[in-house]
Amino acid sequence: MSILNTYANLNPEQRRSLGFLLGVGLLFWISITTLLPTLPTYIKSLGGTRSQIGLVMGSFAIGLLCSRTLLGYLADTKSRKLVLCIGIIVAGLAPLGYLLIQSVFPLIGVRAVHGISIAAFTTAYSALVVDISPIKQRGELIGYMSLVTPIGMSxxxxxxxxxxxxxxxxxxxxxxxxxxxxGLLLVNFIQDTSPINYQSTSETKGRIRNFKQMISSHSLVIPALILLMIGLLFGTLITFLPLFLQENNLGFSAGLFYTVAAVGSFSSRVFAGPASDRYGRGPLITVSLLCYFVSMILLTQATGSKQILLAGIFEGIGAGTLIPMIIALISDRSSSYERGRVYSVCLGGFDIGIALAGPVVGSLGSDLSYQTIFTINSSLALAAFFLFISQSNYNFKTSLSFALGREKDLYAFDD
Structure with a gap:
C-alpha cells in the first residue's frame, strides 16, 4: 500500500512525530465533533429560538477570528507545539463551560472561547505536518494526516x-x-520544530510578507475567498441541518449524516493527497467544489433518507478534498518562515464565513425555509467553483489550465 510505503521511507523521528501527531488529531476532532449534532438541540432545549441558536453557533468563529493572527505569529516565531497545546487545552475546557452555564446568551462567550481551539490546533497541526514531511510527498502526507478529521467525525x-x-x-x-x-498527554512525544528567528538571517530576506502584503497577494486572496464561501456554506449547514432533520422527521439523524460525510471524506483524502502530488492541486479543488454544489442541491430536494445519504456522501467528499488541498496549495505558495501567518490569513476566510453564517441566516428567522437556505448554499458552492477556475492563477487562461490539471501552479515557491 502507498501509505505504508510512504511511512516506511520516513526517518524514525519523522515516523514517531507524525504517529503521535495523528493520535492527538484524532482525539481533538472526536472532542470537537461530539457536539456537532447535539449543541443546536441543547441550545433549543434551553429555550433558544432559531435566531439565538444561529447566534450561539456562529459565535464559535469569533474566537477563531480574534486569535488566528496572533496564533499564526506564535507558531512561526515561538513554537508550533505551544500553539498545538493551546488548542487542545481550550478543547478540553470549553465543554465544561457548556455544562456549567445553562442559559442561552452566556453560551455565546463559551462558544467564542471554544473557537480558539480550532484556530490554534489547525494552524499548528498543519504547520507541523508540512515541517516534518518531505517536500516531494507534501500533498500525500497532508492528505493522510488530515484523515484524523473524517475519522473523528465518523x-x-x-x-x-x-x-x-x-x-x-x-x-x-x-x-x-x-x-x-x-490529547494533551501525547504532545510531548512530538518533535518540536525550532522557532525561526527570521529577522537575523539573510536567507529569509524577501521570503516573509507582512499582513498587508498577504491580504493583497492574489495568490493567497483567492484561496481565502473560496474558503470564505465554503465557510458560509459549512456554518449554515452545521447550524440548521440538525434542526431541519429533527423538524421534518426524515428518518435520518444529524449524527448519521456526519458519520456518512466522514466516510466520504476519509475515502477522498486517501486518494486526493497522492493524486495532487502527481497531477497538481487544481483538479482536486475543482472536483471538491462541484461535490459541495451537488450535496446542497440534494438537500434542497430531500424528502427522505436516500437524498440525505447521498448529500452526506458528496459533502464529505467535498470537504475531505478541499480543505487538505487548499492547505497544500497555500503551503506551496509560502515559505516556512511565514507559513503560520499565511494559514491564519487564508483559513481566516473560512472563519469569517462560519462567523457570519449562523447569525445572518438565523436572523432571518422563519422568513426562509430550509430548502431556501440550502439553495443559497448551493449558489455559494457554484460561485466558489467559478472563482477558482477563472482566478486561481495569473489570468483566466492559466487559471483554467491549472484548475483542469493542464498547467502547474505558477505561484508555487521552489521550497
Missing amino acids: IGPALGGFLQEFWGYTALFIASASFGFL
Whole structure:
C-alpha cells in the first residue's frame, strides 16, 4: 500500500512525530465533533429560538477570528507545539463551560472561547505536518494526516448523539472534555520544530510578507475567498441541518449524516493527497467544489433518507478534498518562515464565513425555509467553483489550465 510505503521511507523521528501527531488529531476532532449534532438541540432545549441558536453557533468563529493572527505569529516565531497545546487545552475546557452555564446568551462567550481551539490546533497541526514531511510527498502526507478529521467525525457525532440520548448532556460534555485532555498527554512525544528567528538571517530576506502584503497577494486572496464561501456554506449547514432533520422527521439523524460525510471524506483524502502530488492541486479543488454544489442541491430536494445519504456522501467528499488541498496549495505558495501567518490569513476566510453564517441566516428567522437556505448554499458552492477556475492563477487562461490539471501552479515557491 502507498501509505505504508510512504511511512516506511520516513526517518524514525519523522515516523514517531507524525504517529503521535495523528493520535492527538484524532482525539481533538472526536472532542470537537461530539457536539456537532447535539449543541443546536441543547441550545433549543434551553429555550433558544432559531435566531439565538444561529447566534450561539456562529459565535464559535469569533474566537477563531480574534486569535488566528496572533496564533499564526506564535507558531512561526515561538513554537508550533505551544500553539498545538493551546488548542487542545481550550478543547478540553470549553465543554465544561457548556455544562456549567445553562442559559442561552452566556453560551455565546463559551462558544467564542471554544473557537480558539480550532484556530490554534489547525494552524499548528498543519504547520507541523508540512515541517516534518518531505517536500516531494507534501500533498500525500497532508492528505493522510488530515484523515484524523473524517475519522473523528465518523466517531464523534455518533458518540455524541448516543451519549446525549442515553445519558444526557452532562455525560456528553464530560466526554468531550475528556477527549480533549487525553490529547494533551501525547504532545510531548512530538518533535518540536525550532522557532525561526527570521529577522537575523539573510536567507529569509524577501521570503516573509507582512499582513498587508498577504491580504493583497492574489495568490493567497483567492484561496481565502473560496474558503470564505465554503465557510458560509459549512456554518449554515452545521447550524440548521440538525434542526431541519429533527423538524421534518426524515428518518435520518444529524449524527448519521456526519458519520456518512466522514466516510466520504476519509475515502477522498486517501486518494486526493497522492493524486495532487502527481497531477497538481487544481483538479482536486475543482472536483471538491462541484461535490459541495451537488450535496446542497440534494438537500434542497430531500424528502427522505436516500437524498440525505447521498448529500452526506458528496459533502464529505467535498470537504475531505478541499480543505487538505487548499492547505497544500497555500503551503506551496509560502515559505516556512511565514507559513503560520499565511494559514491564519487564508483559513481566516473560512472563519469569517462560519462567523457570519449562523447569525445572518438565523436572523432571518422563519422568513426562509430550509430548502431556501440550502439553495443559497448551493449558489455559494457554484460561485466558489467559478472563482477558482477563472482566478486561481495569473489570468483566466492559466487559471483554467491549472484548475483542469493542464498547467502547474505558477505561484508555487521552489521550497
